[in-house]
Amino acid sequence: VQLLESGGGLVQPGGSLRLSCAASGFTFTTCAMSWVRQAPGKGLEWVSIISASGSPTFYADSVRGRFTISRDNSKDTVFLQMNSLRAEDTAIYYCTKRTVGTNPFDSWGQGTLVTVSS
Amino acid sequence: EIVMTQSPATLSVSPGERATLSCRATQSVSSDLAWYQQKPGQAPRLLIYGASTRATDIPARFSGSGSGTEFTLTISSLQSEDFAVYYCQQYNKWPLTFGGGTRVEIK
Numbered sequence: 001v002q003l004l005e006s007g008g009g010l011v012q013p014g015g016s017l018r019l020s021c022a023a024s025g026f027t028f029t030t031c032a033m034s035w036v037r038q039a040p041g042k043g044l045e046w047v048s049i050i051s052a053s054g055s056p057t058f059y060a061d062s063v064r065g066r067f068t069i070s071r072d073n074s075k076d077t078v079f080l081q082m083n084s085l086r087a088e089d090t091a092i093y094y095c096t097k098r099t100v101g102t103n104p105f106d107s108w109g110q111g112t113l114v115t116v117s118s
Numbered sequence: 119e120i121v122m123t124q125s126p127a128t129l130s131v132s133p134g135e136r137a138t139l140s141c142r143a144t145q146s147v148s149s150d151l152a153w154y155q156q157k158p159g160q161a162p163r164l165l166i167y168g169a170s171t172r173a174t175d176i177p178a179r180f181s182g183s184g185s186g187t188e189f190t191l192t193i194s195s196l197q198s199e200d201f202a203v204y205y206c207q208q209y210n211k212w213p214l215t216f217g218g219g220t221r222v223e224i225k
Binding site: 034036043044045046049058060061094098102103104105106107108109110111 | 119150152154156160161162163164167173205207209210212213214215216217218219
């Protein structure tokens with residue numbers, strides 16, 4: 001299993017970024033995909049999840065209305081569109097997978113760093 | 119939102135000794151509880167799910183117990199590679215929530 005995140009970087013407050021996660025080594029269409037973030041020196045915070053088919057999706061209150069998760073099952077890729085970014089969104093963003101059903105995150109990518117600063 | 123509280127925040131243990139980490143939920147999560155290990159500069163790794171089932175390739179010295187609101191992760195004999203931060207997570211109800219972590223350090 002490999003989850004390879006990309007798209008992180010430095011962005012100004014109010015700006016946008018789109019993260020991608022390319023998956024391989026498993027049957028992508030049988031897994032829900034999620035993003036979990038970790039602010040510098042802090043703990044883990046679940047951000048969003050998308051079901052295997054693409055619907056439904058769920059969001060943490062802290063990002064609802066600003067972030068949008070989506071997936072392309074033809075390319076085994078999941079995305080996180082982040083708009084109206086704030087300083088408190090600064091974190092490493094991890095892509096994770098979850099087998100369909102009530103299950104934990106069984107694989108994690110290495111993460112991509114998002115820094116929101118002027 | 120279900121709040122997950124881990125204790126202690128830091129645990130100092132000598133190699134070869136037993137470590138016991140606790141996780142408490144503000145409401146029942148049944149057995150939908152996972153433990154993750156995170157080493158510096160690395161992504162978290164799944165250790166335990168379903169409160170007590172070891173994930174693939176996890177050594178038998180790691181064990182989990184509990185249900186409802188009280189959970190425990192036990193490392194029976196700490197090895198040098200076990201010094202890390204451990205997080206519990208409930209996946210029973212939205213939003214999915216993590217505990218604040220327990221750092222296991224060398225005594």
